[in-house]
Amino acid sequence: MGEVILSLKISVIGTGYLGATHAACMAELGFEVVGLDTNPKKIEQLAAGVLPFHEPGLPELLRKHTSSGRLRFTTSYAEVGSWADVHFIAVGTPQKAGDHAADMTYVDGATSTLASHITKDCLIVGKSTVPVGTARRLGALINEQIEGDAKVGLLWNPEFLREGYAVEDTLRPDRLVVGGDSTAAIDVLRQVYATAINAGTPFIATDLETAELVKSAANAFLATKISFINAFSEVTEQVGGDIRVLADAIGLDNRIGRRFLNAGVGFGGGCLPKDIRALQARISELGLDRTMRFLTEVDEINLRRRDRVVHLAHEILEDIQGRKIAILGVAFKPHSDDVRDSPALDVAAQLFNAGADVSVYDPEGMANARLRFPRLNYATSAIDALRDSALTILLTEWDEFKTLDPSEVGQMVESKSIIDGRNVLRADVWQDEGWRFESLGRKSVYPDGAPFRSVCS
Numbered sequence: 001m002g003e004v005i006l007s008l009k010i011s012v013i014g015t016g017y018l019g020a021t022h023a024a025c026m027a028e029l030g031f032e033v034v035g036l037d038t039n040p041k042k043i044e045q046l047a048a049g050v051l052p053f054h055e056p057g058l059p060e061l062l063r064k065h066t067s068s069g070r071l072r073f074t075t076s077y078a079e080v081g082s083w084a085d086v087h088f089i090a091v092g093t094p095q096k097a098g099d100h101a102a103d104m105t106y107v108d109g110a111t112s113t114l115a116s117h118i119t120k121d122c123l124i125v126g127k128s129t130v131p132v133g134t135a136r137r138l139g140a141l142i143n144e145q146i147e148g149d150a151k152v153g154l155l156w157n158p159e160f161l162r163e164g165y166a167v168e169d170t171l172r173p174d175r176l177v178v179g180g181d182s183t184a185a186i187d188v189l190r191q192v193y194a195t196a197i198n199a200g201t202p203f204i205a206t207d208l209e210t211a212e213l214v215k216s217a218a219n220a221f222l223a224t225k226i227s228f229i230n231a232f233s234e235v236t237e238q239v240g241g242d243i244r245v246l247a248d249a250i251g252l253d254n255r256i257g258r259r260f261l262n263a264g265v266g267f268g269g270g271c272l273p274k275d276i277r278a279l280q281a282r283i284s285e286l287g288l289d290r291t292m293r294f295l296t297e298v299d300e301i302n303l304r305r306r307d308r309v310v311h312l313a314h315e316i317l318e319d320i321q322g323r324k325i326a327i328l329g330v331a332f333k334p335h336s337d338d339v340r341d342s343p344a345l346d347v348a349a350q351l352f353n354a355g356a357d358v359s360v361y362d363p364e365g366m367a368n369a370r371l372r373f374p375r376l377n378y379a380t381s382a383i384d385a386l387r388d389s390a391l392t393i394l395l396t397e398w399d400e401f402k403t404l405d406p407s408e409v410g411q412m413v414e415s416k417s418i419i420d421g422r423n424v425l426r427a428d429v430w431q432d433e434g435w436r437f438e439s440l441g442r443k444s445v446y447p448d449g450a451p452f453r454s455v456c457s
C-alpha cells in the first residue's frame, strides 16, 4: 500500500456495531479515521478506548488506534465535513414501530446533516442496510444540501459482517461490493480496500441498485435457509427422524452446502428478522406484492419454533405456574451480548408471562437482557440457574452449555428434564443419566453420535 492511499482521510458516521468496527478496522489498515456519533456518551467511551458492546478482538483494535492517534472520535459534523475525503454512513436502519418497513430517519438525517457541512470534494459511501432506491433518493438530498462548489460523489458499499466475527469479516471479507455511477469514484474505494483486494478478495463493482439489493438478498437467503431446515423439523417431529442428519446429508451436496442449516429455535438479532421484513415491505411498495411473499412464511416458520419450545415446556411440566425453569442463553447467538429479537429471550419472556419462575443465564448477554426484561431472575452462573429447576432449556449454544455434565447437573435440579433448543447436546448421553430429553426436530430411532453423523458438526 503506497502513501497516496494512506493519505485518504476517512470518517465513519454512526459508531454503533457497524460503525465502531469499520472505524477501528480502517485505522488498522493504515488510514487516519474519525468516528462521528451524535451521542456524546458513546463518543466519550470510544475515545477512552471503551467498547459499549461485546465483540471479540475489537476492544484491542480500538485501544491500539486511539492510542496511536490514528483513530479519534467527535460529535462535530463541521469537523468531519471539512476534513475527510471519504465518509462512510454506518447508522442504523431499525424496523419502524408498528410497521415492517425500515426506519430511514437516521440514514436520511445523517446524510443531509453531513452534506450541509461538507466544504471539500469528497465521497459519501453508504454502508447501512437500506431499501432499494435509497441511494438515488439520498443523491438528490445531498445535492440539495451542498453549499459552495464542493464535488460530492455517492457510492453504496454494503456490509456483511457477522456479530462475533466483525473484525475478521471487515478485514478479510468474502467479497466487497461497491455500487455507483462513477468508475473514478469506485476506484477510490479500490484504494481504500487495497489490502483485501491484493489478498485476493473479489471486488464487485456495480450500480447503486444492485449493491443495495445484494445485502437484502444475502440476508433473505440466509434466513430462508434456516427456516427451510426448521420447516423440516416440524415434519421430523411428527413422523420421526433426525433433523441434524437430514441437514448433514443434504448439505453434502455442494450446490446446497451445510452452513446455515442448523435447526433449532431459529434466527434473531438486529439484522435477519428486520431485514427480511423491510425487504418485503419495500418490494410491496414497488407493487410487486407476490414477489417476496415467501418471506412471510420464512418469518412465520421462524417464530413458530419459539412457540414450539413454549409448547414443549407446557407439555413437560403440565402446570407451569410457579415452577422454576432454567433458561441457558439469552443472546441471539453465541459470542455476542446482543439480545435484539433474541429467540432465547422471547421464549424466556413467554414462559415468565405464563407464570413460570424463570431463571436465565448467559455468559455475555445478561446486562442487555436485564434492560429489556428486568423481571426475569438473573442467575450468576449456569449452575445457579439450574439449581432446583423443574425444567432446563438450552437456547443459545455457548460452549459452556454444550459441555455441561448431565450427571453433575442432574444432582442439582428438581427434575431431570431438558429441551435442547439448538440441537447441540447428545440425547443418548443425557438419557443415560436419567434425563427426559426433548429437542427440536429429533425423534430418531438411531443412537446419537453414530458414525454416520461424523461428517459435519
Ligand code: UDX
Pocket: 159, 160, 161, 162, 163, 164, 219, 222, 226, 259, 260, 261, 262, 263, 264, 265, 266, 267, 268, 269, 270, 271, 272, 332, 333, 334
Ligand atoms: C447476519 C448475517 O450473517 C450477516 O452477513 C449480516 O451482515 C448481518 O446479519 P448476524 O446477525 O451477526 O449476521 O448473525 P448470524 O450469524 O447470521 O446468525 C443469525 C441468527 O441465525 C442467529 O440467531 C443464529 O442463532 C441463527 N442461526 C444461524 C440458526 O438458527 N441456524 C443456523 O444454521 C445459522
